[in-house]
Amino acid sequence: MEALSNADVLVAEHEVLDVIRTHARTGVSVVQMDADPSSVSPPGTGTPQLTVVDGTSTTAAVPAAARDAAHLVMEAARGGRRVVRAVPGDPGLDTYAAEEMLACAAAGVPFEVVPGVAAAVGVPAYAGVPLRDARGADVRFVDARTASDRCWTEVGASDGTVVVSTTLDAVAAAAGELVSAGRKPDTPLSVTVAGTTTRQRTWSATLGTIAQTLKQAKVLPSPDGGRPVIAVVGERSAAARRDQLSWFESKPLFGWKVLVPRTKEQAASLSDQLRSYGAVPHEVPTIAVEPPRTPQQMERAVKGLVTGRYEWIAFTSVNAVKAVREKFEEYGLDARAFAGIKVAAVGEQTAKALVAFGVKPDLVPSGEQSAAGLLEDWPPYDPVFDPIDRVFLPRADIATETLVAGLIELGWEVDDVTAYRTVRASPPPAETREAIKGGGFDAVLFTSSSTVRNLVGIAGKPHNVTVIACIGPATAKTAEEHGLRVDVMAPEPSVHKLAEALADFGMKRRAAALEAGDAVTRPSERRPGARRRRTTT
Structure with a gap:
């Protein structure tokens, strides 16, 4: 995490961009090595693109001479x-990591290696498929693309757990190799694609039924058949108990793209939730x-805080x-300047911002977090108990x-x-606007009336399949006045509480699909013309 947060440049394939x-x-x-994920290409054959990760930037192609990852890193x-x-x-x-490291060493570019979790171990953990149980078992790892006949024979003769690295369209062939080598067709099997990401999807079957399972799930045949997968085979791998152990894909909003109409600074804790x-x-x-x-009025008021002009702020x-706070810092002041002044705050985030400043609010509404509350x-005002009758109210220019x-x-x-002053922000990138209007988002969180008006104004009205949370x-x-x-x-x-309510909505939606025997889908996966059922939580 420290390396990522301190980096000036990140070079990566699309699989790790979520992280x-x-x-x-x-x-x-961020240099994205956008090689076709359905094929394994040698270094230099991808089409990298340079992207600045700030939510608003554009993407520009990297020159052909810089298309090798090692070359990009060294430059x-x-x-x-x-x-x-x-x-x-x-x-x-x-x-290809070893080749890239050797290239750096040959060029005299110093480097460090940060160990990670191998996909063959990490993906089953995220899929809810332990590789061993209390009785213990051998665990064998096989790369189906390079496995020899001897390898399949040895693995097939074993009763241990087998972790197979392969591709989606080659899973059935790998299962056939294991059956031919002696494994029973009814041996439990799980297959996970896009493991550890919010695009992860896992299917449970047996060696004999996996081909039909993938066909019924409508993932094969598919142009995406070349996507890498991790398959776990074995009676002790707990694949049959995955409905109890699937902790990741069963999260209430798993994979949902949620639009948060706030700045990154304001949305940090909400996005983490x-x-x-x-x-x-x-x-x-x-x-x-x-x-x-005209900053003069604000300057006079801040100075009045120090000179005892106000009873409340x-x-x-x-x-x-x-x-x-910015005015305080400009004048060399800190939270001690609030000594003797009562402080009120509307909203939990406002109160937290004050605490971060070193000020504990004396008054926060016990009910509705608003001016009325x-x-x-x-x-x-009581002239006996209140020596000063004046309140300092720093607000936006459009406040009521x-x-x-x-x-x-x-x-x-x-x-x-x-x-x-509050002004309408610049429109988001074209692809974001298109996703908003075209149903690319599963939900949008509106935290104020102004976020509704401004989002519709700068990006358009969210599609009718998008879940609206207020x-x-x-x-x-x-x-509703804007047609939502x-x-x-x-x-x-x-x-x-808004995020919790959306999660509860997602959980109930998931439970209803499972009870009906339907596949669990995201709102954005519904047909564009489908009517949305109104459910207010």
């Missing part, structure tokens, strides 16, 4: 950049934050906390007057200060 995109820092250059390293060459599984078992449910979050900023056009967003708990009017009604004087009634109403049907609503206005 790279999760752990790479913003702005890192970047000679330029003083920190390079990571990521391979599927363990580098010691990768087909979605990943824990098996989803693939895609962050699309819908709002850009800019400084106020109320933060209604993370951006307000950030704006005040804050007013429900805000004390009226609900909070100001309510505080005045409670007897407080309010300095309503524009701390930042943080509360006001956001849901805005979504709301499927999921958070039980309380919290982004984490």
Whole structure:
């Protein structure tokens, strides 16, 4: 993880890009070795592409002279950049990693090797298929592409577990070799494609039925038949108990592409939570934050905090906390400047931002996390107990007057200060816009009415198969006004409760499919013209 997060350049095949995109820092250059995954090509025959992983960049072709992975690594390293060459599984078992390391050594380019988990071991673990049980057993590993007749004979004569590395369209042939060598046709077998990724899929069968199983699943015949797979064979491999041990593919949002209309900074913890449910979050900023056009009012208010002008300061967003914190740092101040001032916060994320700043809020709404909810708990001004009657309210330029009017009604004087401006963000890349409108996303999380309006404005309306999840009634109403049907609503206005509600929706959807004897599919896999059933949680 440390190597990935510190890298300036990452060179990898498409199979490991999920890991790279999760752990790479913003702005890192990623060289994608886009060789055809259905064939094994020698070094230099792929078509690498240079991609900047920041969610908004474009992809540019790498010149033909730089198409060899070792050459790309060495050129970047000679330029003083920190390079990571990521391979599927363990580098010691990768087909060409040794050749690339030898090339670096010959050129005098220093390198280090970070061991990984071999696919033949890691993939069964993610598929819920242990290779041994308490009784123990031999475990043998076979590469079907290079296995000799003698190898098949020895493995077939054994009663141990066999882990076969092969391709999807060659699984049946490998099963036939084992049966011919003496294995019983009813020996349990599991086959996993795209193992350890959110595209993983596993089928359980026997040596004698695997061909029919793959045909019934409509994965063969297929142009993707050359995709690598890991097959596990053996009575002790627990393939027959996989329905109890499948921990990865049974996650409630497994493989779902979830659109999160927030900045990466705002969406970090939410995206981590979605990943824990098996989803693939895609962050699309819908709002850009800019400084106020006239900063003098904000400067006076911050100075007033230090001179004792205010009894209260109320933060209604993370951006307000950030704006005040930046002014503090500009003036050489820190959290100690809040001494003697009562602090209010709306929303769990706002409260967390304050705690990170070193300030514990004195007041957070006990009910609805909104201006109205804050007013429900805000004390009226009492000249006996409150020596100062003024409240500092740093907010966005488009904030409503609900909070100001309510505080005045409670007897407080309010300095309503524009701390930042919100403007509509730039449109996302064309492929993201097309995925939004074309049903490429399985779900979208709306955390405010503005995210609904701005997403529709910059990217278009989500497709009717996309599950719409809203943080509360006001956001849901805005979504419906834009022609969207709301499927999921958070039980309380919290982004984490919203993610939990979506996961619960996904779990119920999965359970219903299994109970009906249907295959578990993602919403985006439904027919474009299919009507979506309304289910509000």
